Amino acid sequence: MKRRQYVIGITALAATFVIFVLPFIFILLNASKTSQDSAALDFSLPDRWVFFENLIAVVQARDYILLLAYWNSTLITVCSVALMVIFGAMVGYILQRRHSAWNKVIFGFVLAGLMIPPAVVPTIWLLQQIGLFKTIHGMILIQCAYGLSFSVLLFRQFIGTIPRDLDEAARIDGASPLQIFFRVILPLLKPVTVTVIVVQSITVFNDFTHPLYYLPGRENVTVQLTLYNFQSQFVSQMNLLFMNILLVTIPPLIVFLFFNRQIVAGMTAGAVKG
């Protein structure tokens, strides 16, 4: 039995290494090569290490467009995730606590949001009609709409584990419905809020297609779209492309590493009800 566990463990580690670590090493190596070296796209060590030169070249490319992209992506991510947390928690709370005939209808819409794939052309038409096409706040609302269903489901599920007695105790203490939500329920949602923040911010930050469709324009560029800077039909600078990939991968990685502990801490705190 022990031997078998050992073998399974080693196999799993090896698979993880091949799937997750090898590509990362490949990116790292190619980001350190010169343009000619990297064109070969092989798994060799660079003849000459030009990591920092490449880094500077990528940041400076097209008049520092990467920095603008970072700003835009961060703005979109922070705002849309904030909206998802607030609205997701509110809708989840009402769906879980207040029973009415409308609940099924609302829940149907939430599920529809998860199941029905978004249609790009009508969405662009709608955005144009209400003057939100090619705007950052339009993009924020789109990301919020795409992510809200999942957030609502997570919050609704978690709120089910909070005893209703707490709401009632707060009501007896004289809290209004908004006060019950903001002063009693919301602070208790910390573990699931962290989960929503991590999952959604990584999704929004890494999103490539939606900004491509809904957010054209040089000043609207997001980090994933900067990858196009170094790849075109005739000229590809693979070393800079890989450096760019490295740079846009780092923020989500940091978010995950930072919040990973928080998730575990939050979950164990929620497991023992006070």
Added chain:
Amino acid sequence: MARVELHDIRKSFGKVEVIHGIDLTIEDGEFCVFVGPSGCGKSTLLRIISGLEEQTSGRIEIDGRDVGNLEPVERDIAMVFQSYALYPHLTVGENIGFGLSLARKPKAEIAEAVNRVAETLQLGHLLDRRPKELSGGQRQRVAIGRAIVRDPKVFLFDEPLSNLDAALRSQMRIELTDLHAQLGSTMIYVTHDQVEAMTMADKIVVLKDGAIEQVGTPMELYDKPATPFVAGFIGSPKMNLFDGDVAAQKGCEVYGIRPEHIRLTDDGDWHGRVRLVERLGADTIVHAEMETFGPMIIRTDGQSELREGREIRAAPMPEREFRFGKS
């Protein structure tokens, strides 16, 4: 302090009526206990008084004021829940002061009130702890503290002791009785435990199937139960109740005799055999199989030498038999 009056309170969930027209007056400063088996509507009735549940019809008055349509906070009541319902993210001090902070009282006033309550309930050293760092008894005290800090007219308790172990429960019973004596407020207490009802109440309301079965002082209910249900519910071990032929011989529908009102005596008319003996120290509970009656519980003194299988003869104490008409 306040007098609570209920007039023809009815409550339906969908088509099912669970409270069937309750009329009740709880006097100023009284400790009133609602008791009954689970599902009898006692908690629902308490929630209607608190305002957490709305009555389908009927009138509720506190201190002569119709409060039927008011929010809980406007009724000037406080409630202690079975699960304590402490806010897990707040400290003990913040839990107690939560209601006052919602009412936007000045910080100094809140702190003073919290300290005063903490003093009364011996919670002073725990004010900075979170609920999860407290024992069951301490949590219960915090829940009570949260209720008394607002100085309400009426206290409502929804089975507050049922999550505690036996020793702590009897200690908290005494503390609650002391608290009632100290505050002199009207208190309404829901329990399914007849011992709590008997030991703490000024007045007991026995409920069954959403209607009042009997109202009275603990000893009134013990000495003069109005129905076999009340007779069986009040007193421990419960009263021996017999219907059918046995009751017919005694000239009634249901015949009842409490275990402590049966004497084991050699010249007794009832005979049977001991099936099981429970020794509690001070008392001995004898489960016997009697010839005419069938199973019967008899309470006798702790020094009894009785053993399983022994033949016994018993007799009821005079004036202690109960005969009920149709229940």
